[in-house]
Amino acid sequence: MKIAGIIVTLCTVCTSFTLAQSTQKEMLTTPQKTAGVYYAYPALDIVKQKNAPKGYQPFYISHFGRHGSRYLINDEDYKWILDLLEDAGNQNALTPLGLDTYQRVRKVWQEAEGRGGDLSPLGVRQQRGIAERMFRLYPNVFTNSATLSARSTLVVRCILSMDAFCERLKELNPKLKANREASNKYMGYLNFHTPEAIAFRSEKNTWKKQLDSFQQKIINPNRLVASLFKDGDFVNQKVKKEALMWGFYWLASDMQNMETKISFYDLFQLQELFDIWQCINAKEYINNASNSFNNNIMYNNAKPVLKNIILSADEVITKKGKGATLRFAHDGNMMPLLAALRLKNCYGDTDNIDEIYKVWSNYKVAPMGANLQIVFYKKTTSDDVIVKFLLNEVETTIPELSSNITPYYRWKDVKAYYQQILDK
Template sequence: MELFKYFIVLMFLCGIHLNGFAQITRAAILENIAQTGGVYYAYPVKEAIVTPAPKGYKPFYISHYARHGSRWIQSEQDYKTVVDIFEKAHRAGALTALGNDVRKRMAIVWEDAEGHGGDLTSLGVKQHREIAERMFQNYPEVFKGTPAMSARSTTVLRCVLSMDAFCERLKELNPALRIKREACAKYMKYMNYHTPEAVEFVSHQGIWYEEYRKFKENHTHPDRLITSLFSSSDYIRRNINPGELMWGLYWIASDMQNVEIGVDFYDIFEEDELFDLWQVCNYHNYVCDGPAPINGGIMVASAKSLLENILDSADEAIKSETNTATLRFGHDGNIIPLVALLQLGDMWRTETEPDKFYQAWCNFKVTPMAANIQMVFFRKKASDDIIVKFMHCEKEVAVPIETDITPFYHWKDVEIYYRNLLKKLP
């Protein structure tokens, strides 16, 4: 209960601190329709932001946590179910011209996706290679010589392959780098951890679920879409679950930006339909992973062990007086609570009204495919003052810590702030 009280106060203060940030609008979201893919939004960054450090300061350490790159949908059955629905309707002569066109597109998708449920795509590999290259080019001092570096991923294959893509690109740029790569259960206690309280909360018995269920029901309007695809109302009544098929098509449409096979499904949806479906997904991520007040801080607390590792690893790197990096690769369910716990930019805003969740918080901003957090550390000769800057998806972001060198912060102030924050967590 004390955790709940603490986070309620913290989130209230958060709202005061950030009420100057403009709320995102429906128009801004729909301006780039791919954003309605939410956590399936392909990594949008092609250039990193790099503000020159204060005079005399040189980068020597990078602490990093990234989501895996672009992937196929989690289960190949999610594709096969939709494929089978269209093939059955085709045999029954129950498809419209548009429905038959979608059937043909789905055949192309299935040929590509079969056997690949949840796997990293070639685009996902490319994303991490490019992020690694930009990191190397922007902070060459960190990678000079023969430094020993740590790279760890969760035990999920797409994360392991993301780590390999990232590290291989670094090794191509400097073959002398010594990067120890690990993917084992030993580090899951911080690499991909969810507290028992968090696991219990997200179940359908959680206090959030019934309101969410109604929200999903009220934002799922499949009739127009389904009648555009199937020519017989009798066939629809006897064979089609409109809501389930709409959601199946939404997930496939959202993921097409991650597979690069030249197939698109956004033409079969209206903007309002995509916006409504995305709101449902955003709701779920906000409540079940993020800083929504209804979860009382339970979800954010799952990132405690990860933040502890970040702080401890930074202290070790500073004491070593060498250049190095700590690279970590995990999932959206790890990035979301870590962003909120670090209080990065405007991505820890709070809202209690479900219809306004999207105005305060957007999943595609917080954790697109290959989303990453980088903390870049700098030191100056003949000085013990270490400074650090925070980057989210390679863009510099602010944290609520006083500084006289924006966008940089004095490490002593940063560490005190976060150590004190951790003390308030269970």
């Protein structure tokens, strides 16, 4: 079954970005989701929020965001495919689909050349949109007396995401005070990985053998390669079939993040896309979430930023301030943080690699532009502080923490709950 010509409406994209777990049918209906962490943040309108308890007003937002949409991480991710197709074309080794694909890759290269890993124009628009919706929803937070603290990792796409976000807020209220920094000083919590986590990812241990076996079982590049090349000798001599299938998967996935309106989804069958995504999703789950595969050691990667979230909030509360703390990092930082926060659908566990997609989905946890917002409220007549959590601008919950005002929680209860995690 080919998927060329599928049109996904804005309505479909937006309603598909819910927090319910994935099904195979859902993924096959919207192939853009199989991009995983390359899934482009949907163009949302302001999502309706549940009113806070009577008398409570927002005064502070603690934010952690992934950078916006980007190009593939290296120029070489495009160039080697282009060079291979050009070589095959020169040797009359391409099918009509192969020739057409070659021309498409040439057009993509015109935009992508020199931009490997860079924030794309869409990434800028995403951050500006998230900032504006935050401003519109919580105007009490962004009054003239508010103070903004913005911190980014040293990677340029994160820095530019921070700037796009802050600039939009400043455009909406030029009197806002916004302090922005990208410094090694903050890398200890923005992009922290324990030595144990690094070793776990690099070692040739049981999980890698399981993943390799799983991948070999469900990935078969022969059909795709045969659709592009008509010369068997050329294929045998120059085409690494599985690498080419993966290369086109990444290229197809990232097109939604670029300005060039070209698709490569017609090269794949729907089941092929789903199977490749399963492999990527499983690897990221094992490497970045917390689960029985990794003995939950990835929680420790999130502890420094969780401490920063608590300390930063308490400082604002103590000083009776208002404003926002904005943090910009990467998908590998979002995943362990959301798992440590125990937010709904961000920490499901299974020891069956075939079942991972049923309990955890990378495109819902950390798409391009992913963001966590913790919104703080208080009464003018009381020191009581309550909070709510938004994942990708949708209210969510902490299933293990009870509250009689859900999706709102009392800050003292949230702190006590997370202190137990920090103490483990």
